[in-house]
Amino acid sequence: MEAPIYYSKSEFIETDTGNKVSRRATIAGPQNIILGGKTVISTGAIIRGDLRRTGPGHAVVISLGRYCLVGEGCVMRPPYKTYRGNFNYYPMKIGDHVHIGANSVVEAATIGNHVEIGKNCVIGKFTIIKDCAKIADNTVIPPNTVIPALSHFAGSPGRYVEDMPESTMEVVEARTKGYYRRFMPFEGR
Template identity: 80%
Template sequence: MTLQQPIYYTKAEYIETDTGNKVSRRATIAGPQNIILGGKTIISSGSIIRGDLRRLGPGHAVVISLGRYCVLGEGCIIRPPYKTYRGNFNYYPMKVGDHVHIGANSVVEAATIGNHVQIGKNCVIGKFAIIKDCAKIADNTILPPNSVVPALAHFAGAPGQFIEDLAESTQELVEAQTKQYYNRFQALED
């Protein structure tokens, strides 16, 4: 096994929270009161999380919840899904599980992303998509709105289609990868 090299960032560029989240100062966190980070999550430069989009009326905040050991690549856009129902335009909550890696420049409007999920670079995850545990979405995949990706499935293409079943060990492999990435992501000492 090869030893993974550290990924260095400058201390000034990232804010580290009490729970170990590392958030780039070049990321846009809109509506932070409506965003929950589970801990040890990395939000890279240029990422946008839209927690400011809300349902009509006061007190109807839409929560975006990210689990532990999530990685948002550079330029990701995470925004809640929306639809018009009985003439009213509404946003809906989004839940992202633990150990989820979302590649650079992907746009995500899913309703739910399970645990141990890998989403590649330049993907579009349509509104209200549901991605079950231990799924893998290949680079440049477009998942249409309301898609459901089963557990342990590999999807690719535009539109995204089933490619193959993933190994039972996917959960352990993805968990090891996200923890390793987090541990390699280190501040350069001044």
């Protein structure tokens, strides 16, 4: 069994659905962010739910599924573009069991389920990452890229490296659930 990952109980807020959000994370526009449950938002992470289109039907900007991990210092902001002179933000949807490494910047349109994004990555605007993909540490994915399911990308700019094994879904799910299970408050504080 892997060792526990302790955190100071006073530093994290735990929601009714088991999300653990660092008090030192910046959650801008929380009314526009949905966390699916059992998600960990680490210290220094910035989630920009305040950047959104105005008008009816444009409320939710960023949604994360269950068992997601947003690493320390990550920046997540919705993708944007100017169309016919109007500047618009678009929603970002992130599936279940997604691990985003420390200090990565994400402006994707969609990230599927069971996806691993390494440390220090840049995921360009409107990128679509399909299920069970892996983005290596220090990878830069250009805007509008589509990462196929079960593929491994690395480099700057990010390029296809290899196919991921068929077992990727089970491996990533076990890893994200294991991390959540081991992420526990340090007693005595």
